[in-house]
């Protein structure tokens with residue numbers, strides 16, 4: 387690979403005639419800023435075109451330029467260097483439950499909402515709507531992941547709220563509006579609203595049936611009616627949201643409620659923040675422990691069907707975890723490649739040294755596979771009226787959430803190592819990516835829980851597995867390795883009575899097969915290298931254990947500049 391003009395000796399310090407310089411300085415990479423996150427991402431551009439959102443190209447290109455600017459990238463860092471702070475009371479002792487954020491966080495929220503990342507497929511449902519939105523969300527998450535939590539929850543609340551038409555009619559117009567209003571005032575006084583969710587309690591996050599929070603009807607019982615809610619939630623992220631979808635035990639069983647920050651009479655709803663959590667990553671996003679001390683809420687969906695109701699929201703947040711972890715991998719690979727194209731060791735650029743080329747190529751392959759599967763599911767979301775696509779959403783999103791989120795931490799670590807000691811420094815983006823990487827895997831269904839969800843999807847709908855294997859069959863003959871993988875997998879899923887004892891192995895292989903099919907379907911040049919490195923030798927894959935492919939071409943394809 388030849389050295390581009392911008393890295394020719396631009397690291398050499400000028401001659402210092404006064405002798406203040408202690409040593410000659412060279413071999414210092416410049417930061418990866420002021421580049422277009424869309425234009426520089428071949429895999430993303432291909433995916434947008436392929437999956438039905440070619441019409442969105444100009445807007446995505448403009449957004450990519452904005453998102454990749456030095457100033458905007460810096461806002462992502464600032465929002466995390468300055469964590470949110472809680473004021474439980476004002477100085478006179480009044481309870482306020484007010485979380486204060488750095489202006490950079492508000493700036494990111496404003497952009498996400500103005501770009502419609504919280505609502506565009508619902509307000510403008512057209513061919514490629516989910517694909518275009520996923521592309522925007524992906525680029526925005528490359529800049530900053532934490533603020534994406536309330537954006538995702540607001541986006542995902544729509545299918546859930548639609549189950550309660552009276553509430554939907556009142557709330558959705560302002561939830562969908564492209565207006566960010568962070569003021570702590572009742573929803574009635576705002577033009578734009580954000581929505582959070584509160585399921586997890588101290589005694590259980592995966593098993594929300596263990597919830598003990600109680601909901602007592604204020605008068606009449608049932609969907610849309612008013613309840614008083616008493617209990618606690620151990621995780622309530624983005625507690626400044628205007629309302630929360632909350633699970634609580636009603637007389638007829640676990641049910642879903644919409645709990646606003648302010649009561650309809652304009653008084654403060656007693657959602658009391660006990661403290662903000664001190665998280666290893668996702669720092670810009672406040673996550674709280676909250677007590678509900680007689681909080682007002684409306685029942686959403688049928689009584690006793692809380693999980694079935696809120697799962698409409700969870701399904702979309704899980705999809706967004708796929709976007710988020712794919713974006714984390716893209717940024718990590720871009721940082722690693724860009725560093726290595728500028729940094730020399732032993733007389734040659736790192737990018738050109740065979741072991742490093744193999745590692746970088748592998749990081750690029752992993753990131754591209756994650757994106758290809760995410761965008762394939764985005765396309766399926768745009769075509770849910772087609773039974774194949776609908777079945778693919780159900781099973782493919784469960785598989786993708788499980789796998790892509792699980793691959794992100796190891797990927798972030800390997801990419802960080804490529805950037806050497808500078809990558810460990812807090813003013814590098816790498817520590818943030820590294821600490822962010824494990825979170826999506828835990829949030830909204832941790833690994834094993836996702837495996838159980840995959841089993842549930844298969845058990846409840848025989849169409850799900852058919853759709854899976856149809857998807858693999860649609861690229862038959864593209865890769866002999868993939869065809870062999872598909873045949874072996876088909877045999878292994880014939881009898882799933884012992885699923886739990888084989889779950890990780892099966893889910894890993896289901897995921898790898900689906901990623902390979904997504905790459906093959908895309909005609910991606912990394913398909914064969916992916917199949918050979920991941921499908922022929924599953925289980926013990928280590929980054930850089932690649933050979934036989936055009937590794938330099940793979941790295942070049944993934945290079946951000």
Ligand SMILES: Cc1cc2nc3c(=O)[nH]c(=O)nc-3n(C[C@H](O)[C@H](O)[C@H](O)COP(=O)(O)OP(=O)(O)OC[C@H]3O[C@@H](n4cnc5c(N)ncnc54)[C@H](O)[C@@H]3O)c2cc1C
Pocket residue numbers: 582583584585586589590591592593621622623624665668673825828829830831832833834835836838
């Ligand atoms: C940054 C962050 C933000 C969050 N924000 C929110 C929020 O806004 N609202 C909200 O409601 N929750 C939120 N959560 C909580 C999150 O959804 C839960 O942490 C998650 O669902 C796991 O629940 P848990 O922590 O109780 O772990 P547990 O349920 O105790 O699970 C521990 C481990 O056991 C595994 N496990 C569970 N069941 C089984 C089984 N049957 N077989 C095998 N293994 C199993 C799980 O996969 C997991 O690895 C947030 C979490 C994080 C980290």
